[in-house]
Amino acid sequence: MNETTIARTDDTEIQNVQRLVARLTGIIKGECDAIRDNPAADLSGFVDAKNRALYELELAIRNDRSVLADPHTRTALRQLRDALALNETMLQAQIVAVGDAIGVVEELSGAVPSDGTYGNPAYAKPAAYL
Numbered sequence: 001m002n003e004t005t006i007a008r009t010d011d012t013e014i015q016n017v018q019r020l021v022a023r024l025t026g027i028i029k030g031e032c033d034a035i036r037d038n039p040a041a042d043l044s045g046f047v048d049a050k051n052r053a054l055y056e057l058e059l060a061i062r063n064d065r066s067v068l069a070d071p072h073t074r075t076a077l078r079q080l081r082d083a084l085a086l087n088e089t090m091l092q093a094q095i096v097a098v099g100d101a102i103g104v105v106e107e108l109s110g111a112v113p114s115d116g117t118y119g120n121p122a123y124a125k126p127a128a129y130l
Helices: 003-037 044-061 065-069 071-111
Strands: none
Touching (some): 003 044, 003 065, 003 071, 065 071
């Protein structure tokens, strides 16, 4: 193997890593768009795609992390980091919203008159009324 072949191989590896990073960035941005368009969207497909892309990226850099030093790859990684920061913010907001909804449901379920089987015993009907 001569230097030209080695350089070409390195370029191929760098381009492969850049493609994988771009694909992962696209998946992350797609998930952000889905959350923005419909906060109740099913995100399981995005989770599977992210896991697969991360796995492929790890395989691509496992034996030679020097490909990450390439300036274009570093730019792509910064874009990925920015997309991940936005994704984290959006997912955290979703988690908070779900927690708020659970709180409202719990509050309402405790305020509904009941026979005492469920909910707040303070609202339970005496047995004579059942």
